Amino acid sequence: MTVSVAELGRRARVAAADLAVRTRANKDAALLAMAEALEANAGSIVTANADDVARARSAGTSEAIIDRLRLDEARVGAMADGLRQVAGLPDPVGEVVRGYALPNGLQVSQRRVPFGVVGIIYEARPNVTADAAGLALKSGNAVLLRGSSSAAASNAAIVDVLARAVADAGLPVDAVQLVRGGGHDAVKQLMRARGLVDVLIPRGGAGLIRSVVEESTVPVIETGVGNCHVYVDADADLARALEIVLNAKVQRPSVCNAAETLLVHADVADAFLPGALAALREHGVTVHGDERVQGYRDDVVPATDDDWAQEYLSLDLAVAVVDSLDDAVSHIRRWGSGHTEAIVTDSLAASRRFTATTDSAAVMVNASTRFTDGEQLGFGAEIGISTQKLHARGPMGLPELTTTTYVVTGDGHVRS
Amino acid sequence: MTVSVAELGRRARVAAADLAVRTRANKDAALLAMAEALEANAGSIVTANADDVARARSAGTSEAIIDRLRLDEARVGAMADGLRQVAGLPDPVGEVVRGYALPNGLQVSQRRVPFGVVGIIYEARPNVTADAAGLALKSGNAVLLRGSSSAAASNAAIVDVLARAVADAGLPVDAVQLVRGGGHDAVKQLMRARGLVDVLIPRGGAGLIRSVVEESTVPVIETGVGNCHVYVDADADLARALEIVLNAKVQRPSVCNAAETLLVHADVADAFLPGALAALREHGVTVHGDERVQGYRDDVVPATDDDWAQEYLSLDLAVAVVDSLDDAVSHIRRWGSGHTEAIVTDSLAASRRFTATTDSAAVMVNASTRFTDGEQLGFGAEIGISTQKLHARGPMGLPELTTTTYVVTGDGHVRS
Numbered sequence: 001m002t003v004s005v006a007e008l009g010r011r012a013r014v015a016a017a018d019l020a021v022r023t024r025a026n027k028d029a030a031l032l033a034m035a036e037a038l039e040a041n042a043g044s045i046v047t048a049n050a051d052d053v054a055r056a057r058s059a060g061t062s063e064a065i066i067d068r069l070r071l072d073e074a075r076v077g078a079m080a081d082g083l084r085q086v087a088g089l090p091d092p093v094g095e096v097v098r099g100y101a102l103p104n105g106l107q108v109s110q111r112r113v114p115f116g117v118v119g120i121i122y123e124a125r126p127n128v129t130a131d132a133a134g135l136a137l138k139s140g141n142a143v144l145l146r147g148s149s150s151a152a153a154s155n156a157a158i159v160d161v162l163a164r165a166v167a168d169a170g171l172p173v174d175a176v177q178l179v180r181g182g183g184h185d186a187v188k189q190l191m192r193a194r195g196l197v198d199v200l201i202p203r204g205g206a207g208l209i210r211s212v213v214e215e216s217t218v219p220v221i222e223t224g225v226g227n228c229h230v231y232v233d234a235d236a237d238l239a240r241a242l243e244i245v246l247n248a249k250v251q252r253p254s255v256c257n258a259a260e261t262l263l264v265h266a267d268v269a270d271a272f273l274p275g276a277l278a279a280l281r282e283h284g285v286t287v288h289g290d291e292r293v294q295g296y297r298d299d300v301v302p303a304t305d306d307d308w309a310q311e312y313l314s315l316d317l318a319v320a321v322v323d324s325l326d327d328a329v330s331h332i333r334r335w336g337s338g339h340t341e342a343i344v345t346d347s348l349a350a351s352r353r354f355t356a357t358t359d360s361a362a363v364m365v366n367a368s369t370r371f372t373d374g375e376q377l378g379f380g381a382e383i384g385i386s387t388q389k390l391h392a393r394g395p396m397g398l399p400e401l402t403t404t405t406y407v408v409t410g411d412g413h414v415r416s
Numbered sequence: 417m418t419v420s421v422a423e424l425g426r427r428a429r430v431a432a433a434d435l436a437v438r439t440r441a442n443k444d445a446a447l448l449a450m451a452e453a454l455e456a457n458a459g460s461i462v463t464a465n466a467d468d469v470a471r472a473r474s475a476g477t478s479e480a481i482i483d484r485l486r487l488d489e490a491r492v493g494a495m496a497d498g499l500r501q502v503a504g505l506p507d508p509v510g511e512v513v514r515g516y517a518l519p520n521g522l523q524v525s526q527r528r529v530p531f532g533v534v535g536i537i538y539e540a541r542p543n544v545t546a547d548a549a550g551l552a553l554k555s556g557n558a559v560l561l562r563g564s565s566s567a568a569a570s571n572a573a574i575v576d577v578l579a580r581a582v583a584d585a586g587l588p589v590d591a592v593q594l595v596r597g598g599g600h601d602a603v604k605q606l607m608r609a610r611g612l613v614d615v616l617i618p619r620g621g622a623g624l625i626r627s628v629v630e631e632s633t634v635p636v637i638e639t640g641v642g643n644c645h646v647y648v649d650a651d652a653d654l655a656r657a658l659e660i661v662l663n664a665k666v667q668r669p670s671v672c673n674a675a676e677t678l679l680v681h682a683d684v685a686d687a688f689l690p691g692a693l694a695a696l697r698e699h700g701v702t703v704h705g706d707e708r709v710q711g712y713r714d715d716v717v718p719a720t721d722d723d724w725a726q727e728y729l730s731l732d733l734a735v736a737v738v739d740s741l742d743d744a745v746s747h748i749r750r751w752g753s754g755h756t757e758a759i760v761t762d763s764l765a766a767s768r769r770f771t772a773t774t775d776s777a778a779v780m781v782n783a784s785t786r787f788t789d790g791e792q793l794g795f796g797a798e799i800g801i802s803t804q805k806l807h808a809r810g811p812m813g814l815p816e817l818t819t820t821t822y823v824v825t826g827d828g829h830v831r832s
Contacts, residue, residue, distance in 0.1 A: 017749065021772050102794055106783060115805050116775065194629070198805050213610070214633055219806040240828035247830035333433065344828075355823050356437050359532060367522060367826035376831070377822070378518055389531050389614050389819035390635040391807035403805035406793070407771050410783035412656035412760075414663035415792070 005144075005189035008177050009196030012117040012142040015172035019140050020114050022171060024091035027138055030169035031087035034137075035080035037165035038130065038158070042076040048157035049126065056150055068125050069151055079130040079158075082381070086134040089380040092399040093140045107409045112402040114140030115198040119190050120383075121146045121212060123204035126154035132203075133162050133176045135383050139401035142172075144197060146179040146190055148204075156180060191216035198403075199391075203384050206311075221392055223384035226256030226339035227311045228369040231328040231354065233345035234267040240366065241344040242276050247368040248342065250283045254313050256385060257340055257372040261308060261318040263328045266292075269321045277319075285315045292321040308335040325350055329357045336360060338387050340372040361387055361394035421560075421605035424593050425533065425612030428558040431588035432532040435556050438587065440507035443554055446585035447503040450553075451496035453581035454546065454574070458492040464573035465542065472566055484541050485567055495546040495574075498797070502550040505796040508815040509556045523825045528818040530556030531614040535606050536799075537562045537628060539620035542570040548619075549578050549592045551799050555817035558588075560613060562595040562606055564620075572596060607632035614819075615807075619800050622727075637808055639800035642672030642755035643727045644785040647744040647770065649761035650683040656782065657760040658692050663784040664758065666699045670729050672801060673756050673788040677724060677734040679744045682708075685737045693735075701731045708737040724751040741766055745773045752776060754803050756788040777803055777810035 019027075038045070049071040056066050092112050099109040118141045120132045129145055136143035147155040159178040167173035179186050191200060194217045201221045202212040213220055230248050232241045248259035264272055273296045280287055281299065288307040289300040300319075307318040308331070322328045325343075332341050342364035343354040355363045362372040372395060374382025379397030386392040392400040435443075454461070465487040472482050508528050515525040534557045536548045545561055552559035563571040575594040583589035595602050607616060610633045617637045618628040629636055646664050648657040664675035680688055689712045696703055697715065704723040705716040716735075723734040724747070738744045741759075748757050758780035759770040771779045778788040788811060790798025795813030802808040808816040 017773065017775070020775070100794070102792075106787065108793055110810075113775075217630055219635070219804060221806070237828065243828060243830055251831055351825075355821075357433065359433070359436070359529075360821065362822040362824060365823065365825040367824055367829040368831055370831040371522065371824055371826075371829065372822070376518075377524055377824070378516070388635060390637070393819050394526075394822045403809050405771075405776065406778040406788070406810045407781065408778060408783055408787055408793070409767075409781040410787075412653065412659060413783040413787065414659055415667055415784055415786040 005179055005182070005186055005193055006196065008144055008179060009117065009193045011174040012144055012177060013196060015174035016114065016116040016142040018172045019137070019142060019175055020093075020116070022140065026169075026171060027091065027140070028087040030137060030166050030171045031083050031134055033165040033169040034130070034134065034162050035083040037161045038076055038080040038083070041161045042073045045076055045154065045157045045161065046071055046073065049154040051153040052151050061150070069154070071126060071154060075127065079127050082131055083134040086138050086381050089138065089398060091138065092402050095399070097404055104413060105410065106413055109407045110404050111407060112399065113405050115401060115403055117142045117144065117197050118401065119144045119146070119193070119197040119200040119218065121187060121190065121200065121202045121204070121208065123148045123208060126151045126158060128203060129155050129158045130162065131381070132383065133159070135381055135398060135401060137166070137171070137175055139398050141401060142175045142177070144177055144179055144190065146187060152180070188215065191218060194218050201384055221384070221386050221396070222388040223386055224256050225311055225337045225387060226258070226385075227260045227309065227335065227337040228257060228340045228342070229261045229263060229332050229336060230259045230342045230344065230369065231263045231325070231332075232265060232268060232272055233325060233343055233347065233350050234265040235347035235350055236265075236268060236344040237346055238268060238272050241272060242279060244342060244344055244366070244368050245276060246279060246283060248370055249280065249285055249317050250315065251368075251370060253315050256311070257370050258313070259317065259342070259369050260310065260312050261320070261335070263320055263322050263331060265325070265328070266321050266323050273321075280317060283315070285317050288316060288318045290320040293319045311337065325353060326357075329354065332358055332360070339385070340364065340369040342367065342369050361385070421595055421598070421602055421609055422612065424560055424595060425609050427590040428533040428560055428593060429612060431590035432530065432558040434588045435553070435558060435591055436509075436530050436532070438556065442585075442587060443507065443556070444503040446553060446582050446587045447499050447550055449581040449585040450546075450550065450578050451499040453577045454492055454496040454499070457577045458489045461492055461570065461573045461577065462487055462489060465570040467569040468567050477566070485570070487542060487570060491543065495543050498543075498547055499550040502554050502797050505554065505814060507554065508818050511815070513820055520829060521826065522829055525823045526820050527823060528815065529821050531817060531819055533558045533560065533613050534817065535560045535562070535609070535613040535616040535634065537603060537606065537616065537618045537620070537624065539564045539624060542567045542574060544619060545571050545574045546578065547797070548799065549575070551797055551814060551817060553582070553587070553591055555814050557817060558591045558593070560593055560595055560606065562603060568596070604631065607634060610634050617800055637800070637802050637812070638804040639802055640672050641727055641753045641803060642674070642801075643677065643725065643751065643753040644673060644675045644756045644758070645677045645679055645748050645752060646675045646758045646760065646785065647679045647741070647748075648681060648684060648688055649741060649759055649763065649766050650681040651763035651766055652681075652684060652760040653762055654684060654688050657688060658695060660758060660760055660782070660784050661692060662695060662699060664786055665696065665701055665733050666731065667784075667786055669731050672727070673785050674729070675733065675758070675785050676726065676728050677736070677751070679736055679738050679747060681741070681744070682737050682739050689737075696733060699731070701733050704732060704734045706736040709735045727753065741769060742773075745770065748774055748776070755801070756780065756785045758783065758785050777801070
């Protein structure tokens, strides 16, 4: 029995009105109950997941993707721990962002309130189901979850457990709902549910995100694509530069905050590149270089425009020599995705100019691009990394799942 | 000679990169130069405007709309004064929204930066051209303006004057550009210019806003529609309530923050409504009432669901009696547009419940709905009133025309 997205949305709106006035104590109790319920029902969740895994295997899915899909007791336990962590975070709702008195005595207060209903469209990993549900609930929002069909059985089992725990804790059962079945048509309905869904956050590959951005009439927060750059300035400490480049590229190449392009100032190219290219090779990195870079080693693959534009998510790195900081910035503005750029420099002037002119969600000075992450920046949890400029930019924590309202209090004030 | 929107967008992006690093002093000098240039060229602007007015008149346009279109020296002077006011406002760019040190010594600073390129699609009044240009420039953004074809000559004359002044002040001439001609196709190109335009703000009637929201792939800030409510609580000071109702309805009925519906608690209906309905009638207001309201006077027009949903923008008011505060909130949640709602009450509990459960951009306690306005709330200027929840909600001033970037500074920090 499938329920229409519109019907789910209506139920979510009713739940959201209730959630919006719940205290932090109410919400934290529900989060802890959700965590406990996951652990208590780990067996049935793992069983449901086995169906998804079997289906994926018979469809010839790669082992790498099957590994992302697979749940065991330990992974269910990690989901529960994530919920407990969210319970420990401060409640963003009710925070006064700005407040002041006007000359006429009106008291103005801009307060954080929940969005209402948040839609999340995501791929593969079923742990996103619990993460997203927890962050939405803590920020006072009802959530409509739409996972990939490959994880349908796992997601259904997880949401059933979570919704029951939410209800047992005295919060509305419709606070956490899964959009089940219906294929792309259901996704389309979710993207067109303007008035029912307040914001839609796609999490997944570039194709998914593009289609949501193109088709949605619900406001979207775009996440994800990271073509990140490291620029080694003329005034860089070169030992430090090498450490940062290696960390940004090889520590975890499959994630959006890994580096994809290295730009080296011409003045330090001779001193830096021979050693750096050798070290990258030792770490298994294939370098795609411009002509000047090709001059340093035989194993450099000639780079094309595709290389400057690409998010490899693999042990590949595009490398170019630039003649100035401004050329580095021009390269980044032309080819980058606005996610994260790093400069390695000891020059204050260079760092000021790079941070002022690079138009990205995050700019690292003498630090690895890998720090663009909610957990690393101390947010405690992260719903995604926004690469758009509207509403949220960079890692999104709990406050980014809220909007604000102006409360204006007077004694019968009227306009003249 | 029409230039494609894509070409305008590319020029705007180049201008935006330059504008983003200009100081407040640079920008204020340009704003003052723009103001002076408007006054110096008032004659040619008024002459161009006369063409628009003649065209509108021969097309049979109503005198009310022609009056909104018409410019004279005084109105051009008011546009110049508006720019001078914006020069006097603080620069939002560079403001540190949050800043802290992490346990590992990384220094995190979240700073306001310009969006880049802002698109504004608007109707009728040519003064919006100068207002929007001034606010965009002050916040460091390049702007693409698209006015209505009825004001084409006026807008072209104004933008020519402004762009020349901007260039004379040493800022990029492409900071202020007008999308000329091209009919709906040009508007469509603007709405699809993702990657060139960072945000699109439609200003005008409900039809314009709906079409931008539906068709745009560029992130949109929805503005405008206001079906505002005044709720007179059981604990209201009734004299104060009458003053607020009259002010909210009749002081300027044609604007989005005027009241369209009055809800009265049943306990005070007998005491409040006979006098209030008589006073509204004296002010020329037609009341559309539910059955209980109809019982108080013969001249009450029976209200239908259309009345609860409508933004009259005229001397009409829908009036209903409700049995509780929660019923008032339910009515507002069902029929409202999320713009502004007011409660008149002396009860702290009632004011807390109303402000917590009404899901609108602004909630007034013992004050007229007419205060939802950037000028009134002390923002100095306003680019519009957002009725969506993403990015900005309520009146939008200069900070709402910016996004943020994270600057993270270390001494060679890498992730382990």
